[in-house]
Amino acid sequence: MGAEVSLRTTGGPEHHAPVRRSWADPAFAGLARACGIAVLILISGIIAVMLFGGRQAFSTFGLGFLTSSVWNPVLHHYGALAPMFGTIVTSFIGLVIAVPLAFGVAFCLTEMAPGWLSGPLGTAVELLAAVPSIIFGMWGFFVIVPIMAQHIQPALIHSLGRVPFLHPFFSGAPFGTGLLTGGLILAVMVTPFIAAVMRDVFNSMPPVLKESAYGLGSTRWDVMRRVVLPWSRTAVIGGIMLGLGRALGETMAITFVIGNTNRISASLFSPGNTIASLIALEFPESEAGSLKLSSLLALGFVLMVISFITLACSRALLRRGRLVR
Amino acid sequence: MIGLAFTATAAQAVDITGAGSTFAAPIYGAWGAVAKSSIGVALNYQALGSGAGQNQVIARTVDFGASDAPLTAAKLQTNLLIQFPTVMGGVVPIVNLPGIAPNQLHLTGEVVAELFSGAISTWNDPKIAALNPGVKLPDTAVAPVHRADGSGTTFVFTSYLAKVSPDWKSKIGAASSIAWPSGAGAKGNDGVAATVRNTEGGLGYVEYAYADKNHLTTVELKDKAGAFVAPNLDSFTKAAAAADWASAQNFAVDLLDTPGEGAWPIVSATFVLLPTNPKDPARSAEVIKFFDWAFTNGAATARKLQYVPLPAEVQTNVRHAWTNVAGAPDMSR
Numbered sequence: 001m002g003a004e005v006s007l008r009t010t011g012g013p014e015h016h017a018p019v020r021r022s023w024a025d026p027a028f029a030g031l032a033r034a035c036g037i038a039v040l041i042l043i044s045g046i047i048a049v050m051l052f053g054g055r056q057a058f059s060t061f062g063l064g065f066l067t068s069s070v071w072n073p074v075l076h077h078y079g080a081l082a083p084m085f086g087t088i089v090t091s092f093i094g095l096v097i098a099v100p101l102a103f104g105v106a107f108c109l110t111e112m113a114p115g116w117l118s119g120p121l122g123t124a125v126e127l128l129a130a131v132p133s134i135i136f137g138m139w140g141f142f143v144i145v146p147i148m149a150q151h152i153q154p155a156l157i158h159s160l161g162r163v164p165f166l167h168p169f170f171s172g173a174p175f176g177t178g179l180l181t182g183g184l185i186l187a188v189m190v191t192p193f194i195a196a197v198m199r200d201v202f203n204s205m206p207p208v209l210k211e212s213a214y215g216l217g218s219t220r221w222d223v224m225r226r227v228v229l230p231w232s233r234t235a236v237i238g239g240i241m242l243g244l245g246r247a248l249g250e251t252m253a254i255t256f257v258i259g260n261t262n263r264i265s266a267s268l269f270s271p272g273n274t275i276a277s278l279i280a281l282e283f284p285e286s287e288a289g290s291l292k293l294s295s296l297l298a299l300g301f302v303l304m305v306i307s308f309i310t311l312a313c314s315r316a317l318l319r320r321g322r323l324v325r
Numbered sequence: 326m327i328g329l330a331f332t333a334t335a336a337q338a339v340d341i342t343g344a345g346s347t348f349a350a351p352i353y354g355a356w357g358a359v360a361k362s363s364i365g366v367a368l369n370y371q372a373l374g375s376g377a378g379q380n381q382v383i384a385r386t387v388d389f390g391a392s393d394a395p396l397t398a399a400k401l402q403t404n405l406l407i408q409f410p411t412v413m414g415g416v417v418p419i420v421n422l423p424g425i426a427p428n429q430l431h432l433t434g435e436v437v438a439e440l441f442s443g444a445i446s447t448w449n450d451p452k453i454a455a456l457n458p459g460v461k462l463p464d465t466a467v468a469p470v471h472r473a474d475g476s477g478t479t480f481v482f483t484s485y486l487a488k489v490s491p492d493w494k495s496k497i498g499a500a501s502s503i504a505w506p507s508g509a510g511a512k513g514n515d516g517v518a519a520t521v522r523n524t525e526g527g528l529g530y531v532e533y534a535y536a537d538k539n540h541l542t543t544v545e546l547k548d549k550a551g552a553f554v555a556p557n558l559d560s561f562t563k564a565a566a567a568a569d570w571a572s573a574q575n576f577a578v579d580l581l582d583t584p585g586e587g588a589w590p591i592v593s594a595t596f597v598l599l600p601t602n603p604k605d606p607a608r609s610a611e612v613i614k615f616f617d618w619a620f621t622n623g624a625a626t627a628r629k630l631q632y633v634p635l636p637a638e639v640q641t642n643v644r645h646a647w648t649n650v651a652g653a654p655d656m657s658r
Contacts, residue, residue, distance in 0.1 A: 149523045256512065260511065260512070285377065287376060288383065
């Protein structure tokens with residue numbers, strides 16, 4: 001799950017309770033420290049395993065691993081560009097849809113919904129976050145994909161696909177699976193996460209700011225655009241980044257609807273692949289010690305790097321947002 | 326993601342663990358259910374895919390591995406394994422063309438290869454029309470669907486395409502996962518079937534038992550003799566009968582496009598890999614006991630699930646091969 005736990009040691013005032021057992025306190029401190037160190041060891045261990053396992057791929061292909069879009073198990077030529085492209089495009093489409101949706105949900109919850117509605121609505125959003133990704137995948141495959149294949153994609157191909165400039169983005173066989181469907185599923189999955197962060201930010205806003213604006217005769221739209229958003233901008237971006245981090249690593253739901261093809265194409269309907277999905281699908285058929293297995297581990301390393309970059313950005317933004325307040 | 330072989334503890338039965346081929350999973354499951362009560366061997370089989378089955382038995386984490394693709398003699402030797410076939414089964418193309426009934430469409434291996442490579446892009450292509458006089462073919466675009474997960478079924482299917490189409494062999498090749506030139510991927514037999522069902526003009530390939538159970542629209546293929554053959558247990562049996570077992574090293578027999586009259590061209594055996602130096606000889610002996618029982622008593626079950634049992638003389642040779650396993654009971658009668 002993409003839930004974040006921030007562990008910050010606070011330098012609280014030291015207060016001296018009567019000490020009954022002199023060993024308890026140091027023991028507890030040691031235990032807590034050990035837990036913290038264990039997490040560090042775990043994460044560096046995972047990175048080390050990925051790097052070590054992927055060394056064969058990195059040494060064979062060098063930088064070409066990141067710039068080649070060929071994934072050919074027969075000729076043992078592996079490149080990461082196509083799954084990287086698919087990962088980033090589906091996450092981007094997902095965010096483009098999820099951010100306005102999440103903003104609407106959060107604003108409605110904090111500003112507009114009457115008391116009797118905001119409770120159930122908030123619970124529903126949280127429940128959406130708790131749905132296992134395999135369920136989203138199956139729902140996508142059995143419900144969304146047929147609708148896309150039989151109605152939405154043919155309609156788009158016959159309308160937007162005929163516009164000269166837009167043609168490349170809306171062409172190809174209407175499989176129903178593909179980058180657009182993957183992005184849609186991701187949007188539904190990350191909306192609750194982004195909405196939850198936004199709701200908390202909006203709730204933590206000093207009411208006096210909003211009340212002043214309303215007092216001056218602002219409409220809801222004005223308040224949102226000129227007061228709420230500027231005040232919470234960085235924290236909101238941080239929340240969006242959290243959603244992005246989750247979208248990047250999503251495996252099971254995407255596997256069902258992405259089309260699982262290692263090709264790069266401009267069309268939103270073309271089947272693609274994401275890093276996580278490719279690893280999940282190819283892992284069982286990769287022989288121990290083979291270049292393919294090494295390439296999959298190297299892909300895992302690439303995905304971790306991408307996730308780390310987004311997480312680091314979101315942490316930095318969230319921290320800045322806190323300082324502003 | 327890495328499948329672990331769990332050993333369930335059953336007091337009354339001896340547990341053996343196996344992992345690998347999804348192609349053979351239904352029959353091993355069916356055999357295992359009966360064997361537990363009749364000979365007291367409980368089989369715990371994990372259908373992880375052929376490649377995983379090879380890895381697990383090489384790492385000795387399971388008692389036996391199951392793979393649709395036979396291992397090379399060199400690989401068997403380095404890893405101290407024997408391999409033997411258990412059953413044979415067919416792989417069939419499926420289509421989604423409104424107005425086309427099951428087994429109505431006639432195709433050849435070369436045409437199937439061109440459909441999957443994207444060389445033929447619409448269903449009313451002259452090449453298809455020439456094979457199907459009198460059939461009204463739609464002008465729908467061809468939407469090829471392949472297995473996205475590495476699979477023994479893909480290995481069998483692409484090996485066939487490589488065998489009948491020199492172009493496919495030189496440009497694309499055969500493996501458990503390949504770089505598909507066109508179309509979309511889907512996970513598992515069920516994923517391929519569902520995607521083909523959703524997509525007008527869809528074309529895919531699945532194990533026959535799956536197509537049979539779900540009433541998918543299969544096609545007739547041209548056999549080596551030049552006649553069009555429908556996929557069914559009868560045409561698989563004919564393909565198996567024409568196999569040249571005598572010259573096959575380590576039973577790695579080629580059942581693709583066999584010369585038999587009325588033989589379905591895409592048939593494959595599925596193999597079991599067994600260590601010759603087992604960690605626990607008693608468990609390996611149980612594995613041998615299990616498959617010996619299956620050969621003797623499991624043929625009807627296999628046919629019911631649309632698999633072809635091994636010919637009697639091949640079974641005799643397999644029983645002889647088991648004597649290479651350390652501590653194995655002698656099953657040759």
